[in-house]
Amino acid sequence: MPDTLQRPLLRRGSLPPPINRTPSGNGRGDDGGHDDAPHGMTQPAFGAQFGMWLLLGSLTILFAAFSSAYIVRVGPLTERVSLPPILWFNTLLLALSSLLLQQALGRSRRGDRAGMHRLLGFASLLGLLFLFGQLAAWRALAAEGVFLQTHPASSFFYVLTAAHGLHVLGGLIALGWAFLQSARSSESTALRLQAVLQNTALYWHFLGLIWIWIFLLLAWF
């Protein structure tokens, strides 16, 4: 049991182990043999990623709650929102952004800082464009006279896209921070930057998947 809980964390943290986070205990109960090893003031290493996975678990429930509310409330009705075509374009933007972010992460692992900076810039830009695209979709619906309170399906359309959009906005802030940091990053901030990048990428891909789920829900359910 402890091993299955521990191993992925230690393996997945593909950060080069920073000097200051040397593992001093790993909770595996291997108290034979290692007791003489010096273990000083430091805490065990763990990816900050573990916390991100937990957060994603929580967010999954949040969107699951919205989705099940949609299914219960809108399912029996016939009225649906005619989805603005720009949503397809937005989906493409978000997917591309995810791809570029993954590329940026790879660059940073290889130490190509300029490349990382450039790719981060593009990824953030696409994320921003996605948000504007979503706003355009709202405007298109509003122009047709479909508002938040028009009918349950439209209410859910606005709620789901807004909930998702706000989370994208949060991710964009982290991306923007990383972009600015990567311009003037020194050795000391490089590790921190990479950790933030890794977490943000995870979060960003998750938001991409959530968007696809929302899109499918709105389009076909």
Next chain:
Amino acid sequence: MAHETAQTHLHEPRSFWTRYIFSQDHKIIAAQYILTSLFMGFVALVLSWLMRLQLGWPEHPIPLLSKLFPGLYQDGVLKPESYLALITMHGTLMVFFFITAILLGGFGNLLIPLQVGARDMAYPFVNMLSYWVFLLSCIVILASFFVTGGAAAAGWTAYPPLSGVQKAVPGSGLGQDLWLIAMAIFIVSSVMGGLNYVTTALNMRTRGMSMGRLPLTVWALLITAILGLLAFPALFAGAVLLLLDRHLGTSFFVPYVVVGGEHIPHEGGNPLLWQHLFWFLGHPEVYIAILPAMGIVSEVISTNARKPIFGYRVMVLSICAIAFLSFIVWGHHMFISGMNPYLGTAFMVTTLLIAVPSAIKTFNWVATLWRGNLRFTTAMLFAIGFVSVFVTGGLTGIFLGNPPVDIQLTDTYFVVAHFHIVMGMGSVFGIFAGLYHWFPKLFGRMLSERLGRWHFWLTFVGVYGIFFPMHYLGFLNVPRRYYGFSGYDFIPPDAQTIQLLISIAALIVGAAQLLFLYNFIHSWIRGPKAPANPWQGTTLEWQAPSPPPHGNWGPELPVVHRWAYDYSVPGAPEDYIPQTVPLEPVPVEDRGGDGVGSGGNGNALDR
């Protein structure tokens, strides 16, 4: 976070502000959580007195109360609409802002790092943020007492349309908005806390602290934190949708309603949808309230019975089983809603299944007590009291889990009795056991055991005096949440006598809590200094000084060599062996065959 070097970890914050106010030290945050949530619990307690005064002596004018609570009273008599606000706020404050906050925020923060041998939480900054966001939610919900119309009045479950229509009752105005906003903020805080508790318990364990050596408190807190992470967001979604219904004209929950002859512009909303979303959180929530209490009780009973906990592995499995089942029983709160009987049956089966792990745990506590060298510390008394109320309240749960019985008893005092005993008093007894047990560790002082015993006996007897008669009220079909009962022919006049006795008991129990408050404050300032290990416990926190310094462990992290419950090991010189003592070189006193632990010597109670 990544920049914490070996040195900075020991850098104690020096200024008052960074040390005690904006602290990132888990022990300070634990104290902040405990003090804040005790305050919230006290407010909720006062609200219950006001309700009991009305129920025991209906509409009897008490002019003083008009002066103290001008918003709630008129000419010394409680306003009927205020009564609705009282039940709502009493429930909300007790369940979320007292029990959940003190168990997870207070004990989670205190015990998880100390018992797994960590220096602090995984994300100290997020931990600090969690407390401050929690405090914000406390301020918002308390503020709702002072707005036009008063606090929310739709019950702690906030069912629409009552909670969804602004004009439904006075409290459905701004008060209900603040309730929803406070809950949303609280959920954000609890998610931030939950991330920390889970990560710390799983990833920050010191060398040798395998999962099988974790104290049951940590197991319980870990599983509870996971429950919280997976349950709370559902209510967050519900709160967002309900706020939209209230202000932006959507119809998620609110159907066609007419209030005072006026049609409120909603169409076809589904009130049951809210109930599903609420109880998807709400039922795990009651296990969020009881599981940490169970962990605390396991720890206290084992320590004070000087015996290893009976069936450690099964205890862990029971915690996991209860947690899993808690997600698939929420429908038993909705048997009355006209659900498909087959669905009701399914929910009944899962509900009754919870009796199995619960009974196993109870059996194990009793088996741990059996022939132990019992030390009746106050913590132990409260722990045994927990087992008592858990059994009593659990048994009525079997009644209410059956749809045919539940439909008869729904919304009567029987339900009030059931959940107050099992979930309310269960959690509260666990909390008191924990406070008496770990107060010395947290504040470095001993609580008075003499006052503690008074506190326990008054509370224990009083609690049965309050809630046992409520079962009879339930059988008499006395409805809950009613301001007054005059003019209902189906309620016999004797019911009022029972109400009066309950109110007297409630006021006595209330006074006993003042005793605790005095003990808490007085001991904090004047209590005798606590030794490092006053109860002769085995777990890691007792190997640190009381209170532990910043970073908890001095220069070296502790190394764990054994499980958490080595009490009365045959042949050992003392009746307990701390987890840090190596397995092999235990000095064994040569006392022939009679080497069973020497229980009780040097007990802190002998002082």
